[in-house]
Amino acid sequence: MDETQRLAHFDHAHVWHPFTPMRQWREHEPLIVDRADGFELIDTHGNRYIDGFSSLWCNVHGHRVPEIDRAITDQLSRVAHSTLLGFSNAPSIELAARLVETVNTPTEGAEPPLVGARLERVFFSDAGATATEVAFKMVVGHHYHSGHPERDTLIGFSGAYHGDTIGAMSVGYVDAFHRPYRKLTFRTVWAPAPDVCRTDAPTNDPREWPSWDQERRVRVCDHALKEFERVLDEVGEHAAGVVIEPLMQGAGGMIEQPEGFLAGVARAARSRNIPLIADAVAVGFGRTGAMFACELEGVRPDVLCLAKGITGGYLPLAATLCTNDIAASFEGEHHERRTLYHGHTYTGNQLGCAAALASLDLFKKNDILSNVGVLQQRLRSRLRAELADLPTVGDVRIRGVMAGIELVASRSPWRSLDPEHRLAVQVCELARQRGLMIRPLGNVVILMPAPAMPLETLDRMLDILIAVIRTCGTDAKVSTVHPRSMEAPLS
Numbered sequence: 001m002d003e004t005q006r007l008a009h010f011d012h013a014h015v016w017h018p019f020t021p022m023r024q025w026r027e028h029e030p031l032i033v034d035r036a037d038g039f040e041l042i043d044t045h046g047n048r049y050i051d052g053f054s055s056l057w058c059n060v061h062g063h064r065v066p067e068i069d070r071a072i073t074d075q076l077s078r079v080a081h082s083t084l085l086g087f088s089n090a091p092s093i094e095l096a097a098r099l100v101e102t103v104n105t106p107t108e109g110a111e112p113p114l115v116g117a118r119l120e121r122v123f124f125s126d127a128g129a130t131a132t133e134v135a136f137k138m139v140v141g142h143h144y145h146s147g148h149p150e151r152d153t154l155i156g157f158s159g160a161y162h163g164d165t166i167g168a169m170s171v172g173y174v175d176a177f178h179r180p181y182r183k184l185t186f187r188t189v190w191a192p193a194p195d196v197c198r199t200d201a202p203t204n205d206p207r208e209w210p211s212w213d214q215e216r217r218v219r220v221c222d223h224a225l226k227e228f229e230r231v232l233d234e235v236g237e238h239a240a241g242v243v244i245e246p247l248m249q250g251a252g253g254m255i256e257q258p259e260g261f262l263a264g265v266a267r268a269a270r271s272r273n274i275p276l277i278a279d280a281v282a283v284g285f286g287r288t289g290a291m292f293a294c295e296l297e298g299v300r301p302d303v304l305c306l307a308k309g310i311t312g313g314y315l316p317l318a319a320t321l322c323t324n325d326i327a328a329s330f331e332g333e334h335h336e337r338r339t340l341y342h343g344h345t346y347t348g349n350q351l352g353c354a355a356a357l358a359s360l361d362l363f364k365k366n367d368i369l370s371n372v373g374v375l376q377q378r379l380r381s382r383l384r385a386e387l388a389d390l391p392t393v394g395d396v397r398i399r400g401v402m403a404g405i406e407l408v409a410s411r412s413p414w415r416s417l418d419p420e421h422r423l424a425v426q427v428c429e430l431a432r433q434r435g436l437m438i439r440p441l442g443n444v445v446i447l448m449p450a451p452a453m454p455l456e457t458l459d460r461m462l463d464i465l466i467a468v469i470r471t472c473g474t475d476a477k478v479s480t481v482h483p484r485s486m487e488a489p490l491s
């Protein structure tokens with residue numbers, strides 16, 4: 001038995017993989033990553049793969065980046081972990097100050113001025129899901145301590161994803177994931193997310209993708225904002241906060257919001273004094289071309305959730321930032337019991353914070369945001385030009401270095417693929433055989449190159465992917481199943 005077989009044996013026997021049908025998993029030898037080199041991962045057989053999904057959306061500067069490696073080993077020579085409960089440590093203090101400075105300073109360029117109060121307070125945790133859970137407690141606790149215990153209902157958007165802990169599940173609802181656990185979740189009210197692709201009549205031009213039609217985008221945006229206001233009116237004085245993935249719903253299938261939607265949501269929430277929680281876990285740290293996505297619409301949320309790219313994709317760390325106004329409602333005399341009784345063992349871990357500081361330095365030094373602009377341009381031009389004639393490509397959605405290619409039975413008229421068809425899975429498997437590591441979401445093939453990826457690597461990635469999509473699956477089974485029938489019911 002060689003080393004890979006030995007590891008595969010124990011993997012199959014003992015490791016429970018996330019989001020993975022385990023019986024089928026055991027039918028194949030797992031791809032066991034052994035090491036990395038820049039933007040490539042190398043398996044135990046020595047095969048190289050381009051990391052086309054940023055190791056689940058978190059890698060920023062590539063792997064084994066000397067500056068981040070050094071920051072971690074330097075920190076390691078001092079201390080790996082103590083705690084923020086009752087004590088403090090330098091890396092978390094430095095990082096909190098740096099995050100505050102960074103989120104309140106818009107990315108240089110043409111962005112509109114930021115509207116809203118500054119974010120001043122940073123609560124550290126260790127995953128995207130924990131960052132959102134803290135955010136929910138921040139707003140609900142804020143109202144409670146301000147004499148408004150009735151303001152306890154969160155408003156989310158259909159098809160959203162905020163993580164897999166019970167609270168995060170309650171606000172981002174995907175029926176297939178959550179059905180057995182519905183009793184455990186709390187009541188949330190959902191507004192319909194704008195979906196340019198499906199909300200409207202299909203496009204009649206077979207060469208065009210629906211989500212690129214400007215007039216259609218405006219119409220869908222206006223309609224979704226009206227619906228949102230209707231939901232706000234319905235929830236009325238019970239509204240605790242609005243939770244949104246800014247610009248792009250990631251795990252829901254790369255559902256891109258039309259221009260002006262985020263700003264419209266922020267305006268409507270603000271006019272009613274409802275805090276806005278931006279879950280920038282996926283869209284933070286350069287993903288969309290700005291540092292934190294919200295700036296692209298001049299929005300400063302009241303609470304901002306960060307994770308994934310925060311350490312450059314090195315270590316589990318997350319941060320929830322809020323305004324002084326919200327933080328202040330948790331301060332008082334002991335007998336008032338306003339303290340936020342919430343924390344995690346590894347809160348403010350020094351290694352993670354040191355990695356995050358080094359990653360932030362690299363954003364400036366390597367001008368990562370300009371690189372994202374270049375990559376976005378290439379994704380747009382190549383995917384549009386080279387997939388346009390394929391009737392099985394229903395839509396191509398791109399924001400910065402987040403891209404979703406939706407496979408369909410037919411684009412015009414729009415007919416979704418049977419979810420059982422697994423065409424996107426097949427595409428990703430073939431891509432992997434040719435040296436590209438990516439993962440699908442339902443019928444959507446996801447591309448998530450690292451923001452720092454060189455153009456040449458992106459081109460190699462696109463060569464593989466486009467060739468695979470072109471050779472794959474013209475035998476698509478037709479289905480009329482709404483692909484987002486997982487959408488949340490309006491409660």
Ligand SMILES: *Cc1c(COP(=O)(O)O)cnc(C)c1O
Nearest residue numbers: 127128129161162163250281282
């Ligand atoms: C991934 C993700 C999360 C959850 O992050 P974890 O670190 O996996 O808990 C939350 N919100 C969004 C928008 C995400 O993309």
